[in-house]
Amino acid sequence: MKNFYIYLIVMAGVTYLIRMLPLVLIKKKIKNKYLLSFLYYIPYAVLSAMTFPGIFYSTGSVVSAVVGTIIALLLAYLKRSMVTVAALSCAGVFLTELIMKMI
Amino acid sequence: MKEQTSFLKGIKDGFPICIGYLSISFAFGIYACSCGLSVWEAVIMSLTNLTSAGQLASVPIIVAGGTLAELAVSQIVINMRYALMSVSLSQKLGKSVKMLDRFIIAFANTDEVFAVASSNEETVGKRYLYGLILTPPLGWTLGTLLGAAAGNILPAMLVSALGIAIYGMFIAIVMPKARTEKPTALCVAVAIILSCLFYYVPTLKAIPAGFTIIICAVVASGIFAFLAPLNIAEEDNDQ
Incomplete structure (x- = not known):
């Protein structure tokens, strides 16, 4: 292993530049209707693509993950808060794995 | 605004x-x-x-x-x-x-x-x-x-x-927004389908996950920017 801090500086620097450059360089308001609409959809498209199918493999077993996913979808549909959705979905996964262990 | x-x-x-x-x-x-x-x-x-x-x-x-x-x-x-x-x-x-x-x-x-x-x-x-x-x-x-x-x-x-x-x-x-806005819901659906394709289709699997997220998001958002552009007249008044 090389000096850890050289690695650290490189990865932190690269990650910061990626975040910082567009935010600092784009000062004008974009007027183009299509470009604005594109940027409006981006957050939801990014988060969805990151969530599926990754969520199914985020726990110890696909079964418990599917249970957690269904709980999260249901609670989010009922407009529960971010913490409630995340916490109860974790609880669902935990209970499912507990039950699976006992069977 | x-x-x-x-x-x-x-x-x-x-x-x-x-x-x-x-x-x-x-x-x-x-x-x-x-x-x-x-x-x-x-x-x-x-x-x-x-x-x-x-x-x-x-x-x-x-x-x-x-x-x-x-x-x-x-x-x-x-x-x-x-x-x-x-x-x-x-x-x-x-x-x-x-x-x-x-x-x-x-x-x-x-x-x-x-x-x-x-x-x-x-x-x-x-x-x-x-x-x-x-x-x-x-x-x-x-x-x-x-x-x-x-x-x-x-x-x-x-x-x-x-x-x-x-x-x-x-x-x-994502869900509360997708629930009330149909174009957002459809855009989300397209992003998810693409993301699953990249994950499960053997040849597409080789593409690093970091890239696939960008491709999925850009394609889905691009499609709906044209199919269902926002009504931005109100925001324009405030520039």
Whole structure:
């Protein structure tokens, strides 16, 4: 292993530049209707693509993950808060794995 | 368009992210130490990087003594989505956000911070944004410390359950919007279908995950920008 801090500086620097450059360089308001609409959809498209199918493999077993996913979808549909959705979905996964262990 | 300037509203919006990060970075702390990083190294990495996927990918490279180029490329590929988010956020900033603020806010523009900032109806002002970004880095760093220092005493099942937390947060952000806006719901559906194709179709599988997220998001958003463009007349009046 090389000096850890050289690695650290490189990865932190690269990650910061990626975040910082567009935010600092784009000062004008974009007027183009299509470009604005594109940027409006981006957050939801990014988060969805990151969530599926990754969520199914985020726990110890696909079964418990599917249970957690269904709980999260249901609670989010009922407009529960971010913490409630995340916490109860974790609880669902935990209970499912507990039950699976006992069977 | 009105500007959201309340520092307290920022804190209130940011705190759930902080709590969510506690559990996610907890898992990262466990992982980093099990791979051979010291507790302090894992903590300082979280404090300076603030990126879940990027940090996860970096640990094996660092431990194996990989090249700096390899590390840099992995971070660019995985984290390029933040550039897309920063472009999007740049359009959401209120007039109170000055140049120096942009340099500071950029550091904390994570997936969740960006998503919450975007979900405001108004443009987001400086005071709101500082409130928003205050606690998430603390949660991220503290969670890493707890996981790195004490992770091994927790049962594996508990750690496994925490793995889904970040996705639960994502769903909580997307679902309310998709429920009320049909184009957003369809755009989300297209992004998910594409993402699944990239994951399950053998030849597409070879493409790194960092790229596939960008491709899915750009294609889905691009399609719906043309099929269902926003009505932006109201915003234009305020330029």
